[in-house]
Amino acid sequence: MITSPHNPRVKGVVRLRKRRHRDDTGTFIVEGRREATRAVAAGVDIATLFLQTGEIPPAGIDADIVDVSPAVFAKMSARQGPDGVLAVARTWDLGLDRIKTTTGALVLVAAGIEKPGNLGAMLRTADAAGVDAVVLADPVCDPFGPNVVRASQGSLFSVPLGAGSAAEVLAWLDRADLEVFTTSPTAETAYWEHDYSEGAAFVIGPEDVGLSGLWFESGTPVRIPMAGEADSLNASVAAGIVLFEAVAARSR
């Protein structure tokens, strides 16, 4: 059992809050019993499971298990209400070639999203809509960051996820033969004027600055018509509106 907060393994976990250390080690933090359980169920490779004294491991976990004192766990935890379970998991390859789609697939392209909480919420929403994949184009924030893990509520582990530059993603969408719809507040047609029953890839950009020009050369612009004083919809809300329109179109 580790009882010293100065233990090198404890310091190693704390360092994983920084992207550079995640990139260097190919590992990331999955904090929380529910999150660790979902990671295991989704087949994520767990390197080490840290348990606060007295906690039992989530079912089915195959990992090096390390007991730690409450003080040590408190140092490793980045949560407001820690539950005594924290896994260090191995990241995986996000290469687009690994993402297979079929005819009529539904895909969410998250383009240039900056806020980890927004990216996590988009993953959760896309998961609920039953997408075939989420693709990160020109990713700004690291999908393996702790705030993405938390906001995705485990969907990070279960949704097929790829990443690449905008040009790479466009080439992949072309090979997958998917019609691309770019959401934009200045598009002439409303999103409900199109038929998505044959599948679609929806491109959602950051709330403040919107999408870069490359997307508009390659996709059909669609607008979510907005009333009121708010500048824009939250990116995960916008994703939910267009993705569920496609879900409804397939069902109708």
Place this chain on the structure above:
Amino acid sequence: MITSPHNPRVKGVVRLRKRRHRDDTGTFIVEGRREATRAVAAGVDIATLFLQTGEIPPAGIDADIVDVSPAVFAKMSARQGPDGVLAVARTWDLGLDRIKTTTGALVLVAAGIEKPGNLGAMLRTADAAGVDAVVLADPVCDPFGPNVVRASQGSLFSVPLGAGSAAEVLAWLDRADLEVFTTSPTAETAYWEHDYSEGAAFVIGPEDVGLSGLWFESGTPVRIPMAGEADSLNASVAAGIVLFEAVAARSR
């Protein structure tokens, strides 16, 4: 100019982070230039405007203006990146009798929402959908709390807002002659199987525990069909999906 963090007016602002002090004084905090500007534009009554030295007041503001030193502003601010503008505004009456609806109105009922960030995001989403009103049923969190103000991005000021017990809200909905749809993961029919072109009131409950039984005795249950591993959709995403279905139905 106030230069002492111990000044009673400074302490009074800090106390407004607590609900009890907001209730006692009938005032609340609107921090940020953008937020204060939106409050003024929406006709919110500003009691005092605190400006960090060198900041100019938002246009059109009619309030007691107090300059404060950077150290004093830092004490009053609850933000990560303060911009030197903080207003103390007067709350207003949320009585349901003040909320007028017309035939075919679109209303969001936020029932028992606990997280201020979720309530703020629901207000922002409802505003973008152009609802006639947002009604809080059995409100748990204070709509005048600082995290609601922030997450709503100013929609708190512009959306007609009422509040009451579930029974009071149901009586109001009945008088308004609005058809009530209660979102539930166990409902038999999907939300897209109904026609909302004649108006609707959508009831959304907290993500974890869902809606209380009273709602199901009085409304038509509808389901947002969910795939994947995530337990549920975020409340503001669920609100966006059903509200924009009604917006689309009116337009189609």
